[in-house]
Amino acid sequence: MTEYWKSNAMHWCDICKCWMNDTKAARLNHERGAQHQAKLATKLRDMAKKSDQETKAKAFNEAAMSKIEAAAKKQYEQDRKAAEAAAGSWTWDTECSYYYNVTHRWYYDPKTQWYYGGEPTPEWSQSPPLPAAAMFGVAPHEGGPVPKGTAGAAVAAGGASTSGRLDSLPVATKTVQRVLAVPKHPLADVGGYRAPTTGRIGGHMGAGVEVEGGAGDGGNVTKRKREEQHAKAGGKGGTKPAAVSAEEAEALARREAARQRVAQRTAAGFGYL
Ligand SMILES: [Zn+2]
Incomplete structure (x- = not known):
């Protein structure tokens, strides 16, 4: 059987804020001590004083409140009588x-x-x-x-x-909700770059505003090209774009093969093959 440490039971004196052995003798000895006695007396005195003060404050508050209430009641009666007389x-x-x-x-x-x-x-x-x-x-x-x-x-x-x-009595007020009607852009359903150019989103920055004609400034060239392509594709009423030529098909196939080669090499580099 291994030995283990066991603490003695201790007793805490809440008045002196100290610990002592939790035995009858130790407790009695402490409670008879001069220090404990003095602190106990002080504590009792403080408690009595505090409760006395609280009682006094409570009585004072109550008196003040009843005074205020009486004044208010009197004023109310006066007002009521005046109103009655006026009516x-x-x-x-x-x-x-x-x-x-x-x-x-x-x-x-x-x-x-x-x-x-x-x-x-x-x-x-x-x-x-x-x-x-x-x-x-x-x-x-x-x-x-x-x-x-x-x-x-x-x-x-x-x-x-x-x-x-x-009719002349005050009528209950009715709350009316104000709805701000934002006109719907004719192309709102299309979304994307053709998002509404009016309203809260996009409109301020002119996003999606199509540039008409004018090949002057070079900044918008690519964008315009894409838009033109899009318009072409859409203009044919949803038909597929023109078939790719043999040359283009070959180039695409080569590109795809190259992509796969790169993917394979990458996977090998990571040890997946
Ligand atoms: Zn004590």
């Missing part, structure tokens, strides 16, 4: 059988859902110049044929179905 309210006028808004001096007919008012000459209107909050159904109303707390549009005796009140 006015509709009361049923038994003499003319219309609702009347004293604040804005407009009448409302629940049967037709038209408004009557305006200065200097009052007129009938479906979309009176009233704030949205003052319209009938939005602002509160009292008495009359329309029950309290309803908009009136649904209840009002089956009159006009289109309501001016609805």
Whole structure:
């Protein structure tokens, strides 16, 4: 049986940040020591202080928040009351059988859902110049044929179905996607060197622009030649190019043989043969 090293169990004192043997005697000895006692007392004091501070801060924050909330609530109530006062309210006028808004001096007919008012000459209107909050159904109303707390549009005796009140209310906005229409080049399907010369790709550099006539500048000669060949081949309506002559066929065969020789030699050089 081979011997092997085994460490003693050790105990870590988290207060003094030190190790000691994990035996009852060693632990007791350490915990009774003056250093450990002093550090323990300091730690307890710090913890108490910290928790005290936290409690104080929490209480302070809560007080501040409740103060802010109270102020906001008060402001909200004030604003609401002001808005209500500005909107006015509709009361049923038994003499003319219309609702009347004293604040804005407009009448409302629940049967037709038209408004009557305006200065200097009052007129009938479906979309009176009233704030949205003052319209009938939005602002509160009292008495009359329309029950309290309803908009009136649904209840009002089956009159006009289109309501001016609805038109003047804020309408939900509709998102319209804008599509940029790039004109399609007549040769776009051909691709390659005949790619579209307008649009995002190629067009800016003039890529694929065919040179017409003019043998002047020499830079484009080869390109033009190729294009001409292409045009010739395409011009015959997809027929095969002219048959190669015997001389040309022989040259091609020789070229192919040479290519194969080179390939063989290369393979041999790499040890493949
Ligand atoms: Zn300790």
